Amino acid sequence: MDRFSDRRIIVTGAGSGIGQATVHRLLHEGGSVVACDVSASGLAGTTAEAEQVGAGDRLTTAVLDISDEAAVASTVDAAVARLGGLDVLVNAAAIQRCAHTHEHTLDDWNTILAVNLTGTFLMTRRALPALCDSGRGVVVNFTSTSATFAHPYMSAYAASKGGILAFTHCLALEYAHRGLRAINIQPGGVSTALALSTLDKMPQDYDLGLWAKQTPILRQADGSVLGEPAHVASVIAMAASDDGAFITGTEIRIDGGAHA
Numbered sequence: 001m002d003r004f005s006d007r008r009i010i011v012t013g014a015g016s017g018i019g020q021a022t023v024h025r026l027l028h029e030g031g032s033v034v035a036c037d038v039s040a041s042g043l044a045g046t047t048a049e050a051e052q053v054g055a056g057d058r059l060t061t062a063v064l065d066i067s068d069e070a071a072v073a074s075t076v077d078a079a080v081a082r083l084g085g086l087d088v089l090v091n092a093a094a095i096q097r098c099a100h101t102h103e104h105t106l107d108d109w110n111t112i113l114a115v116n117l118t119g120t121f122l123m124t125r126r127a128l129p130a131l132c133d134s135g136r137g138v139v140v141n142f143t144s145t146s147a148t149f150a151h152p153y154m155s156a157y158a159a160s161k162g163g164i165l166a167f168t169h170c171l172a173l174e175y176a177h178r179g180l181r182a183i184n185i186q187p188g189g190v191s192t193a194l195a196l197s198t199l200d201k202m203p204q205d206y207d208l209g210l211w212a213k214q215t216p217i218l219r220q221a222d223g224s225v226l227g228e229p230a231h232v233a234s235v236i237a238m239a240a241s242d243d244g245a246f247i248t249g250t251e252i253r254i255d256g257g258a259h260a
């Protein structure tokens with residue numbers, strides 16, 4: 001499939017997990033990608049994999065903290081100049097910290113909101129003029145199943161993801177007349193650094209019983225419970241391509257049926 005052969009794309013959170021898998025999927029389908037992440041070593045891994053499959057010439061990387069307004073402005077502008085425009089923005093970067101809500105520090109609360117919610121806003125705001133110029137622009141944002149289903153010990157993270165969910169609906173309505181589509185990806189139970197470290201981040205006296213409803217009901221071929229980043233990347237490729245042309249202002253939940 002060559003659904004992205006004429007598409008110019010920025011992906012954040014591109015040094016790990018779902019963002020990285022999305023870069024590889026969109027490169028595989030012919031896209032030109034600027035991959036951004038705060039982790040230089042993560043991006044080096046993304047580049048190495050792209051070069052292995054002969055797609056390195058369509059990949060550029062940029063070390064970026066999406067919560068830094070000035071850095072976002074210069075990085076997005078440079079990416080748009082390099083790509084010659086912009087058709088797709090995938091905002092996958094995020095952090096997660098866990099605590100009992102009454103013990104959540106203000107510092108953690110503010111950091112989580114600054115990266116996840118404000119970072120998504122800053123990236124989108126800067127990219128919007130170019131996405132609208134494209135006439136077929138797509139913003140793919142990452143909410144989470146924690147935004148609409150109760151997940152224990154992560155109220156700040158869930159609140160940031162709920163904010164992204166609402167933000168994306170506003171975008172869809174406000175910019176549809178410019179040809180822009182805005183979609184929320186709502187993952188759950190995907191095997192990434194963020195998900196695999198969740199239990200380590202829990203308060204020491206956490207109640208595992210509160211996690212009963214977060215477990216995927218599907219099983220992978222090797223019997224594992226968690227899905228793979230590629231399971232999400234393939235859905236993003238569909239939604240951001242012309243195959244998703246009638247999708248906007250909604251969530252696409254990819255959680256192995258955890259919330260069926």
Ligand SMILES: NC(=O)c1ccc[n+]([C@@H]2O[C@H](COP(=O)([O-])OP(=O)(O)OC[C@H]3O[C@@H](n4cnc5c(N)ncnc54)[C@H](O)[C@@H]3O)[C@@H](O)[C@H]2O)c1
Nearest residue numbers: 013016017018038065066093094142144187189190192194
């Ligand atoms: N894995 C899951 O089950 C799951 C569930 C719900 C939502 N999500 C969402 O999916 C998205 C991708 O997460 P993932 O699971 O692949 O996690 P991940 O930890 O593997 O990847 C997140 C990436 O974001 C980068 N990042 C963190 N802070 C940044 C910043 N300030 N600026 C730029 N980059 C930054 C990290 O370096 C990392 O490479 C996130 O938005 C996450 O909230 C994941």
